[in-house]
Amino acid sequence: xxxxxxxxxxxxxxxxxxxxxxxxxxxxxxxxxxxxxxxxxxxxxxxxxxxxxxxxxxxxxxxxxxxxxxxxxxxxxxxxxxxxxxxxxxxxxxxxxxxxxxxxxxxxxxxxxxxxxxxxxxxxxxxxxxxxxxxxxxxxxxxxxxxxxxxxxxxxxxxxxxxxxxxxxxxxxxxxxxxxxxxxxxxxxxxxxxxxxxxxxxxxxxxxxxxxxxxxxxxxxxxxxxxxxxxxxxxxxxxxxxxxxxxxxxxxxxxxxxxxxxxxxxxxxxxxxxxxxxxxxxxxxxxxxxxxxxxxxxxxxxxxxxxxxxxxxxxxxxxxxxxxxxxxxxxxxxxxxxxxxxxxxxxxxxxxxxxxxxxxxxxxxxxxxxxxxxxxxxxxxxxxxxxxxxxxxxxxxxxxxxxxxxxxxxxxxxxxxxxx
Amino acid sequence: xxxxxxxxxxxxxxxxxxxxxxxxxxxxxxxxxxxxxxxxxxxxxxxxxxxxxxxxxxxxxxxxxxxxxxxxxxxxxxxxxxxxxxxxxxxxxxxxxxxxxxxxxxxxxxxxxxxxxxxxxxxxxxxxxxxxxxxxxxxxxxxxxxxxxxxxxxxxxxxxxxxxxxxxxxxxxxxxxxxxxxxxxxxxxxxxxxxxxxxxxxxxxxxxxxxxxxxxxxxxxxxxxxxxxxxxxxxxxxxxxxxxxxxxxxxxxxxxxxxxxxxxxxxxxxxxxxxxxxxxxxxxxxxxxxxxxxxxxxxxxxxxxxxxxxxxxxxxxxxxxxxxxxxxxxxxxxxxxxxxxxxxxxxxxxxxxxxxxxxxxxxxxxxxxxxxxxxxxxxxxxxxxxxxxxxxxxxxxxxxxxxxxxxxxxxxxxxxxxxx
Numbered sequence: 042x043x044x045x046x047x048x049x050x051x052x053x054x055x056x057x058x059x060x061x062x063x064x065x066x067x068x069x070x071x072x073x074x075x076x077x078x079x080x081x082x083x084x085x086x087x088x089x090x091x092x093x094x095x096x097x098x099x100x101x102x103x104x105x106x107x108x109x110x111x112x113x114x115x116x117x118x119x120x121x122x123x124x125x126x127x128x129x130x131x132x133x134x135x136x137x138x139x140x141x142x143x144x145x146x147x148x149x150x151x152x153x154x155x156x157x158x159x160x161x162x163x164x165x166x167x168x169x170x171x172x173x174x175x176x177x178x179x180x181x182x183x184x185x186x187x188x189x190x191x192x193x194x195x196x197x198x199x200x201x202x203x204x205x206x207x208x209x210x211x212x213x214x215x216x217x218x219x220x221x222x223x224x225x226x227x228x229x230x231x232x233x234x235x236x237x238x239x240x241x242x243x244x245x246x247x248x249x250x251x252x253x254x255x256x257x258x259x260x261x262x263x264x265x266x267x268x269x270x271x272x273x274x275x276x277x278x279x280x281x282x283x284x285x286x287x288x289x290x291x292x293x294x295x296x297x298x299x300x301x302x303x304x305x306x307x308x309x310x311x312x313x314x315x316x317x318x319x320x321x322x323x324x325x326x327x328x329x330x331x332x333x334x335x336x337x338x339x340x341x342x343x344x345x346x347x348x349x350x351x352x353x354x355x356x357x358x359x360x361x362x363x364x365x366x367x368x369x370x371x372x373x374x375x376x377x378x379x380x381x382x383x384x385x386x387x388x389x390x391x392x393x394x395x396x397x398x399x400x401x402x403x404x405x406x407x408x409x410x411x412x413x414x415x416x417x418x419x420x421x422x423x424x425x426x427x428x429x430x431x432x433x434x435x436x437x438x439x440x441x442x443x444x445x446x447x448x449x450x451x452x453x454x455x456x457x458x459x460x461x
Numbered sequence: 462x463x464x465x466x467x468x469x470x471x472x473x474x475x476x477x478x479x480x481x482x483x484x485x486x487x488x489x490x491x492x493x494x495x496x497x498x499x500x501x502x503x504x505x506x507x508x509x510x511x512x513x514x515x516x517x518x519x520x521x522x523x524x525x526x527x528x529x530x531x532x533x534x535x536x537x538x539x540x541x542x543x544x545x546x547x548x549x550x551x552x553x554x555x556x557x558x559x560x561x562x563x564x565x566x567x568x569x570x571x572x573x574x575x576x577x578x579x580x581x582x583x584x585x586x587x588x589x590x591x592x593x594x595x596x597x598x599x600x601x602x603x604x605x606x607x608x609x610x611x612x613x614x615x616x617x618x619x620x621x622x623x624x625x626x627x628x629x630x631x632x633x634x635x636x637x638x639x640x641x642x643x644x645x646x647x648x649x650x651x652x653x654x655x656x657x658x659x660x661x662x663x664x665x666x667x668x669x670x671x672x673x674x675x676x677x678x679x680x681x682x683x684x685x686x687x688x689x690x691x692x693x694x695x696x697x698x699x700x701x702x703x704x705x706x707x708x709x710x711x712x713x714x715x716x717x718x719x720x721x722x723x724x725x726x727x728x729x730x731x732x733x734x735x736x737x738x739x740x741x742x743x744x745x746x747x748x749x750x751x752x753x754x755x756x757x758x759x760x761x762x763x764x765x766x767x768x769x770x771x772x773x774x775x776x777x778x779x780x781x782x783x784x785x786x787x788x789x790x791x792x793x794x795x796x797x798x799x800x801x802x803x804x805x806x807x808x809x810x811x812x813x814x815x816x817x818x819x820x821x822x823x824x825x826x827x828x829x830x831x832x833x834x835x836x837x838x839x840x841x842x843x844x845x846x847x848x849x850x851x852x853x854x855x856x857x858x859x860x861x862x863x864x865x866x867x868x869x870x871x872x873x874x875x876x877x878x879x880x881x
């Protein structure tokens with residue numbers, strides 16, 4: 042029988058005692074942020090657990106990392122501290138352990154119903170990088186923009202292509218997204234289009250949260266890269282396809298992406314994901330030595346995107362994919378990112394790129410699902426080519442264990458008109 | 462006669478009482494950073510000036526912004542606070558004002574010889590963006606990589622093209638730069654090149670430091686953009702041309718740029734640069750309304766690049782350019798950056814892109830000066846196609862006034878071999 046908690050965890054809950062993700066919450070809008078884990082329908086206030094002296098292992102007993110408003114200090118401590126915290130929390134929340142279970146005062150202080158709190162971004166994100174690591178997505182986008190002959194550029198199979206993203210506009214799940222204004226391709230001899238984006242899209246991604254990171258000038262070995270990845274979040278890399286198409290030559294995406302990127306509030310740790318590890322795709326050609334890893338791992342994380350169209354009450358599933366569709370692993374991404382000496386810092390975010398699968402039903406964005414607006418996607422009796430104002434897009438992600446889930450909750454955002 | 466200070470300012474000094482740039486220093490390596498201005502050969506410790514109660518204007522009297530280790534709080538206060546601080550410091554340092562001049566104790570505390578301090582980056586840089594706004598640079602790069610027929614892409618004259626850069630690897634002048642390792646184009650059927658970059662380059666840029674910035678979703682009007690720019694620094698956007706050429710399709714520069722970006726320690730304010738304002742180039746086609754500004758301003762800042770080749774003692778001037786070679790103004794860059802709702806934050810850095818002039822002698826990087834290594838650049842009896850280990854590159858920038866300078870000092874870095 043699976044490990045159980047004295048706190049009720051319903052069978053479909055994402056937040057079992059096997060999960061214990063990390064996040065940050067505010068008990069009321071003006072309160073300072075506090076770090077937390079999740080179990081069942083509760084957040085567990087880690088500052089209260091710390092103040093009660095219950096992080097009493099050799100590394101964390103002397104640390105004030107759980108009294109901070111962000112996880113950055115905890116992230117910097119590295120995997121031994123992460124494992125210690127996980128062991129402490131798993132014991133503390135288990136059904137057989139009386140310390141918290143039988144302490145009404147501490148339960149009262151530390152357990153808060155999820156429905157009563159506002160989740161906030163749990164780390165300072167110094168830099169955000171977005172990769173382009175699903176082969177199916179690269180192939181589809183390349184076919185749409187450059188034709189089937191040159192769909193995937195020559196470099197794609199040799200290195201995990203990426204661009205620097207915008208950190209300032211990363212927002213927490215639930216934040217409305219203003220439709221961006223911008224320029225699009227001119228028609229004939231006219232000036233470029235200018236106005237609200239007419240091709241607003243979601244991108245189904247996940248992102249890795251960086252742990253200790255590296256000193257400037259010193260690369261991270263691909264076989265040690267896992268020690269620099271704390272965990273994963275769901276991420277919606279909202280994209281304005283018309284803005285992007287006009288601006289991106291020759292320096293890449295800029296305003297087509299930087300108006301908003303939504304992440305899920307809970308970071309699920311690699312330690313919690315370990316039971317769901319699976320082989321990464323075989324890579325051909327064989328990668329260069331600095332990218333060749335002894336164990337090449339993905340995770341079996343089921344992903345789903347729902348859209349609730351403007352004015353409707355029901356959501357409609359538009360795609361189902363899986364994290365394991367990643368061609369370049371997150372450890373290869375870390376090794377590549379640092380091979381030139383670039384330094385990663387605790388809290389940096391590394392997006393996977395759109396996680397499209399091989400079949401139409403698993404394509405990870407509307408660009409692919411409607412083939413750049415050439416066809417319509419049926420949606421609860423209406424249709425979409427791209428997102429309309431009022432549309433609400435919700436990602437979910439979950440690993441299904443034997444009698445328990447290790448899930449990410451949701452990553453949601455609603456499109457609203459541009460501001461004046 | 463120009464305004465004078467009781468502190469000696471030699472005629473060729475960059476740091477006249479008309480300048481008063483902002484920076485941060487450490488009195489010794491383990492000391493906390495303190496904010497400063499510069500005059501002659503001295504840094505003025507602003508924390509001591511603040512503690513003495515001398516920032517006594519209506520805005521700054523109640524602020525602790527000069528007791529912080531970074532300028533971010535001061536930057537957030539906006540232009541009225543910046544003007545107040547400038548007026549206070551200009552008065553305090555003038556030859557006719559006894560407050561500091563005749564207070565030996567305060568002089569002793571607040572004036573530190575520049576040669577005795579270590580300068581550090583004076584702000585937290587949340588995001589760094591790099592534009593591509595010199596037409597001559599765009600034309601030269603385009604000709605080298607895509608031929609003279611398609612040198613400048615169609616979008617270039619309609620919008621200030623930019624990409625997100627890497628904030629973590631921005632370093633202060635004087636920091637050594639490790640030659641990056643990375644992949645380059647394969648030859649024939651071989652795997653890609655892998656090893657130390659063989660085409661390491663400097664890029665002569667300047668960068669704007671953002672002031673208050675904007676809320677996510679709310680664009681900054683081009684005619685108000687100047688209130689969001691605190692000042693300028695010199696910037697060397699070191700570039701590995703071989704890494705960049707292989708990786709940049711389709712998402713733009715990544716590891717070819719992210720191994721290091723050097724900035725000068727002193728931020729010269731727009732208020733100090735105002736006497737050197739000049740008309741920006743006429744733009745044809747006329748920009749879209751959101752980029753059309755009532756007054757389109759550049760600044761006449763003379764720029765110079767010297768290289769001291771490895772093993773030599775003398776530097777050699779390799780190019781002379783000017784900030785006024787910018788086609789898209791920094792205010793247009795701010796308006797464009799935010800038109801989609803993207804938020805700028807205090808301390809963000811906006812690079813201009815390489816500031817090449819029209820003539821060969823004013824080209825802003827070795828890519829242009831050696832036409833991608835097709836010819837050699839003479840250098841103190843030796844030659845260069847790209848940078849070699851041990852080469853030291855020093856930028857300087859200065860506005861020449863009537864009897865005084867408003868200068869940026871230098872922005873320097875030496876190339877050292879990759880680390881193991």
